[in-house]
Structure formats: C-alpha cells, structure tokens
Amino acid sequence: MFIERTSVRLDVHARSGAAAAIDGVTGELVQARLTPSPEHIRSRVQALAGPVAVSYEAGPTGFALYRMLTSAGIRCQVAAPSKLQKPAGDRVKTDARDAVHLARLLRLDEVTPVAITSKQCANMRRKKAGKSGAKEAALANSGLT
Numbered sequence: 001m002f003i004e005r006t007s008v009r010l011d012v013h014a015r016s017g018a019a020a021a022i023d024g025v026t027g028e029l030v031q032a033r034l035t036p037s038p039e040h041i042r043s044r045v046q047a048l049a050g051p052v053a054v055s056y057e058a059g060p061t062g063f064a065l066y067r068m069l070t071s072a073g074i075r076c077q078v079a080a081p082s083k084l085q086k087p088a089g090d091r092v093k094t095d096a097r098d099a100v101h102l103a104r105l106l107r108l109d110e111v112t113p114v115a116i117t118s119k120q121c122a123n124m125r126r127k128k129a130g131k132s133g134a135k136e137a138a139l140a141n142s143g144l145t
Helices: 039-044 064-071 095-107 119-128 134-142
Strands: 006-012 017-023 028-033 052-057 075-078
Touching: 006 039, 006 095, 017 039, 017 095, 028 039, 028 095, 039 052, 039 064, 052 064, 052 095, 064 075
Parallel strands: 006 052, 052 075
Antiparallel strands: 006 017, 017 028
C-alpha cells in the first residue's frame, strides 16, 4: 500500500538524469533534470513534500543510490525493467516521459522491485569472481583513465 505523499521516479544515467514527482495531496507534477550525483539527487528528493517514495530502474548505475536514499530514511525501490508496464502504442521514448509514467506506476504500487544485495554480499561475490579491483587500480596508476 502506498502511504507516502510524494512519489518520485528517477531516470538516472552515467551523465544525466531526469526526475518526475507527483504530490498525492495536490496532484502537482514536478519534472526536473538532474546531475547523476547521488548527493544532488538526495538533496532534491529531501526538498520535496514528504514522506517521499522513490523508484528507478535497475541498470548499470548499480545500487549506490538505493543505499544512500534508504540510509537517509527515504523509501526506495529499484524496479525490474522487464516487469514494468509499458503504454500500448507509445513509440516515443524520452527520459521525461518515462519518469512521469513510472512515477504514476509507483503511485499505484505497480512497481516490481528487484532484490538488493547487501554491500558485504556484493563484495564477497566480487572477490569470489576474482574482481578485487586490481585491474582498476593498475589502470588508475598508469594514468590511462
């Protein structure tokens, strides 16, 4: 059951982001362009009328944003992209339109969340796969990055 006043949908990429927020009391729709910085996103979300619930699609940006928002006391769901309802006949895809549509889905409690692993579990999984960060450290020290 959706109990928060404001539902926020983020469409975050490596270099840009879009957000749409729906105030459940006034019905106001607020759209904004964001930088992909988790701190910037957190501050913008905290400035909205609360309580606030946030959702964004799982993807290559990972779960750092999820962890930051939940540690700040904001309910956050990472949506499974394959489980989201798509409007029939909607062929024009923009970040802003996606954000508005998915803010409405969050408001209706129609978002299927993915399971988020703990930071410790993710680190153990990386170590087991042999991705300890040695390659990244070598590239950083070489000056090529």
